[in-house]
Amino acid sequence: MDEHLSKPVDLAAYVEAMATALELTIPEEIKPGVVANVEHIFAIAQPVISFPLPDTVESAATFEP
């Protein structure tokens, strides 16, 4: 139950908006493939983003000044 988005997302519209924000020009002929891949990765992401982590767990990315 925690593995799915609670509300459906219009992924074609999402891709259009993100492409605009990122200044990407996506040719029409490959848009369906991009939308399909966004849908795929949204599904993959659910077990990650739904997993509760304690506030004390920091990002694994480190930086040495």
Add this chain to the structure above:
Amino acid sequence: MSEFQNAIAQAAAIKAGKPSASALLEATLADIAARNPALNCFTAVTAERARSQAQAIDNAIAAGQDPGPLAGVPFAVKNLFDIQGLTTIAGAKLNQGNPAAAQNATVITRLQQAGAVLVGALNMDEYAYGFVTINAHFGTTPNPHDPTRMAGGSSGGSAAAVAAGLVPFALGSDTNGSIRVPASLCGVYGLKPTYGRLSRAGAFLFSSSLDHVGPMARSLPLLAAVYDAMQGPDPADPVCTQRPPAPVTPALTQGTGGLRIAQLGGHFERGMEPLVRDVLTEVLQSLAVSDRVEFPETHRARAAAYIITACEGSQLHLERLRQHPMAFDPATRDRFLAGAMLPAAWYVQAQRLRRWYRDRVREIFQHYDVLIAPTTPCVAPPLNQTTLEIDGETYPLRPHLGFYTQPLSFIGLPVLSVPSHRPGNLPVGIQLIAAPYQEAKLFRVAARLESVGG
């Protein structure tokens, strides 16, 4: 192939002048010229610089100098490593217009200092984003054991060149399994060391948080010697450890006494072909392993690795995606474009999950030294196969090839994929997994398996 079966002995013979490094090199170059058109491993052969280096080794020997532990041993590298004077293509047509590399990747320099002779660059999936080495620009590298089947990827040219005997060892890179998957499908040893153990300076990265470099070989002592020659700090790679080298060659004769070994269960014992299960069982029996442990939430770990890879890889290529989307390999293009569009919160959550998962796994390594799991769920699939049927379940083939490798590189554990060759069957690999910086324990177990014919 037989002349390379023991490349360490070969190096010793070269030091004795029989054959000369130059003579061995000419035989290697002739073999590559004859067989590479069918094998499609090499995208560049560096004959002239190799001839200069081999001659320098022969001159050093004649002058009574020690040319190094890898004297005259030929090798090649995945074409994402910088080779001085060549453009680093990283499997991409888009990179072909880049200037030539000004210097060698650090690991190439270290291998040359040890006497090894670089003979060329090897095919890969575009920008390392794949497990198959089916490249729209540079062609498919087929599996040398059966050219109708996949070599695996993304370091497929490296694994296939070693398996075919074109070179005794090669270098690859591994973000989610790209050394171990092709090593398994081609039947060679493949080492993904601890994250940060080997310098990545001069390697064209894919996803810096997860990128490793490492060697592949048919001979375990050679793999150890090559790995030992490459270790050491490197200020040119911000991820490279400051720890002093920890040579693994002495471990080959230390035996497995005192090592606590267990099978890695849960996620790592699901979804494999019967042959892979048989090989795994045989390995566990030969090591008298009876314990089984599980890493928690491994499906989430694997998914988090996917998100980090997609975000970092897509960001790295964002300008190229803006300017030339149709110049990408169709196999990577749509995934890179999609990966550029993920919410930042997801990426950070994935990086936090990485630390959480690492901490849980660290606790398990308080009780065990080496864990064992398959490398791939299947033997090399046919080149046109798209799904995998196992135990009544259908999996999409390409991502499933990384099912057992991806959660381990996610937290940078050292892993050695050991080949199993059963007569009449295609090869398959078994992963030996240790705590960070404990590569020597992997070599102790691998030497034990080699001695019992595992």
